[in-house]
Amino acid sequence: MIIKNRLLLHNALAGWLFILPGLAALTLFVFIPAGYVVFLSLLRWNLIDVNAQFVGLGNYSHLFASQSFQQALSNTLILGVGQIVILLPLGLLLAVLLDMGLRGTRIYRTVMFGPYVLPLVASGLVWTLLYNPGFGLINQVLGWAHISGPDWLGSSGFALLAVLIMTVWQYLGYYMLIFLGGLQNVSAVLKEAAAIDGANDRQTFWHVTLPALSPSLFFALIICTIQAFQTFDQVYVMTGGGPDGATTTLVYYIFDEGFQMYNIGTASAASMVLLVLLALLTWLQVRLGRRWVVEE
Amino acid sequence: MVAKRLTKFSATVLALTALLAVDGAVQLPSAAAMKKSSKAPVQVSFWYGLGGQLGNDVQSMVARFNATHPGIHVTATYQGSYSGGGPEQQKLLAAIRAGDAPDVAQMEVHSMPVFAAAGRLLPLTHLMAASKSDKPGDFLTGMLVSTQYKGVYYGVPFNRSVxxxxxxxxxxxxxxxxxxxxxxxxxxxxxxxxxxxxxxxxxxxxxxxxxxxxxxxxxxxxxxxxxxxxxxxxxxxxxxxxxxxxxxxxxxxxxxxxxxxxxxxxxxxxxxxxxxxxxxxxxxxxxxxxxxxxxxxxxxxxxxxxxxxxxxxxPPGGGDAVILAGTPAAQQKAAWTFIQWWTAAPQTIHWSEMTGYVPVQKSVLNIPSYKAYLHAHPQFATALAELKFQHAAPPSPxxxxxxxxxxxxxxxxxxxxxxxxxxxxxxxxxxxxxxxxx
Missing domain, CATH: 3.40.190.10 (Periplasmic binding protein-like II)
Incomplete structure (x- = not known):
């Protein structure tokens, strides 16, 4: 018994030893800073004042009463839903097309994946030029069709849509590749069996391919949600959160509060809200995912 | 071997001559200054937030200062835009918090109260009062509206506009x-x-x-x-x-x-x-x-x-130069020398003509060459006339x-x-x- 316990202890110690470097790094760079952010969220402080004022949950109540925060939250949700609704089906469609083994597949694959390799800031700059109401390519093309293009980044109705379109362009190749990898892993035997059972292509796709692809879909859904909630670079470059907050996302709001207005407490509180929101969404997706994700 | 050495020597001399020829304004330190500089120069760190050509202009000014002040070496580092809440200020905030702030920084004129109220800037009133060239009365009327907080001067006009x-x-x-x-x-x-x-x-x-x-x-x-x-x-x-x-x-x-x-x-x-x-x-x-x-x-x-x-x-626009609180005494002295040099008539005129920012000292208005410049560039005369109408922004942190x-x-x-x-x-x-x- 004693020997068995010792052995267990030894194994447990070995296990801890193996994860120790990772755990130490996580503690230093994630857990401690996150704990510090929780502490900061209870203060009214600009980081440099000698005295920080403890306000309890005051920053949180300020947040939920704040019109700008509500707008940032709503913009983030719109971007999130927009990205999921457009990126995932479109990525899947492209992946299915590329999986058919048509001519030029490799070229298409490279071209579609290209934007993902570009830094978001560079893409943002290019799209700012494309959207320019005076000389931008998009309005020029619309002009050929006698359509007067809008001021894409300068109007409240179009600015968020413009950011969404650019984001879809940037990430489409990434989701396409995830789905393509998933499709190429779908067992040919299953497809053959379905064909022998008399299933047509559509039935095979819906009842064999798609369930087999569910782990990829699930992964893409979670990543897409997180990515949407972290939207910052393109907003920083293309709109600066404007006009009048029309494209301010949660992360941009945090940046604005923290580093433009020096409200470190409010920015930290908003960061905590973002963390809780993402954790909740991911938990919800995992729970729901259990119902439809088919793990092999 | 000797020939090779000579060639190397000639090449070095040629390179140095070429370097000096490129920037005719560079002055060689005097023999007395060389003697004084036998000690290691006082190192001053200076953060600024002007990019592109303006950044090159800052660097050329700093190079001129270093070349003429052998006892001081200013290292100017571009930290992103100096605008209110811009990258330079964000880094300044972090650096102050980390206890690693620079000695001198360019500060956007509306941002002074945040840093002054927190006690992070060195009061300059006594230094200005004792200065030969940077007394409050030496600056063009209206120039100092942005450089004080609660009656104490914390900055000196640096790159100013209206x-x-x-x-x-x-x-x-x-x-x-x-x-x-x-x-x-x-x-x-x-x-x-x-x-x-x-x-x-x-x-x-x-x-x-x-x-x-x-x-x-x-x-x-x-x-x-x-x-x-x-x-x-x-x-x-x-x-x-x-x-x-x-x-x-x-x-x-x-x-x-x-x-x-x-x-x-x-x-x-x-x-x-x-x-x-x-x-x-x-x-x-x-x-x-x-x-x-x-x-x-x-x-x-x-x-x-x-x-x-x-x-x-x-409103005043642009930036002022500040010295950060906690800067060691030797660096404070050197930093103040640098700031006074920057605002002195020859430099403020050179800076203005090079960049488009306005000169900051009253004395420039009596310099014939600058009068001629204003005649040729009347747009600056407008700006100079407007300076006296500068209002201070509300000094709230x-x-x-x-x-x-x-x-x-x-x-x-x-x-x-x-x-x-x-x-x-x-x-x-x-x-x-x-x-x-x-």
């Missing part, structure tokens, strides 16, 4: 308008006369700059106030404070004015004037170099003072936050054509919440 009206003289002549508008009422009349054409070739009479900086001028000029005297309440939504932006919006709605939207709005405003798409615009005198270069000989242009309404008032709300509201008014009164009232409500801490 907003002015740029106008296309050729278009004014065509429209038979003899002089640029001196008042907002006149802007309204002239903008209509100057607007012509349609579609892509339409030329607009006026182009406001959608930015809080000229907005400050519009609040004061209309007879309004930005914050209450005790700095606890926003007062910029009153009819007087919104009078001028209402006029600008009217021009916009009637099709006599145009605004630039998006994050590049400032650059695009300047570019629209350069390309003759607008007859008048509000811009910084600091951009006059870019305008001169961009316009070339395409048309005649000039500057006029920011139009007056009930009164004439403009919360002011940068207030300006963020204002900037959003201005985008609402100009980009989205929202009603002026309700939009500004909404911004004032947000500002009040910030000021009261609720």
């Amino acid at each position: 907003p002015v009206l740029f106008y296309n003289k050729s278009m004014f002549a065509k429209a038979h308008i003899a002089s640029p508008p001196a008042t907002w009422a006149q802007v309204m009349v002239d903008a209509k006369k100057l607007t012509h054409g349609s579609g892509h070739s339409k030329v607009y009479g006026f182009e406001p700059l959608v930015d809080w900086w000229p907005w400050e001028a519009s609040v004061w000029s209309g007879g309004g106030h930005i914050l209450s005297k005790n700095l606890s309440q926003a007062q910029f939504a009153t009819p007087a404070a919104t009078r001028i932006i209402s006029m600008e919006q009217t021009l916009l709605k009637q099709g006599y004015a145009v605004v630039q939207t998006g994050p590049q709005y400032w650059t695009e405003t300047t570019q629209a004037f350069i390309h003759g798409q607008v007859a008048m615009d509000i811009d910084s005198i600091g951009d006059s170099g870019e305008v001169a270069k961009g316009v070339g000989k395409s048309f005649q242009w000039g500057t006029a003072m920011f139009p007056a309404d009930v009164m004439r008032a403009v 919360q002011y940068l936050s207030v300006l963020q709300y204002v900037q959003n509201a201005l985008q609402g008014v100009f980009d989205l054509r929202q009603p002026v009164a309700s939009t500004m009232q909404n911004a004032a409500k947000q500002a009040d919440s910030q000021l009261s801490g609720n």
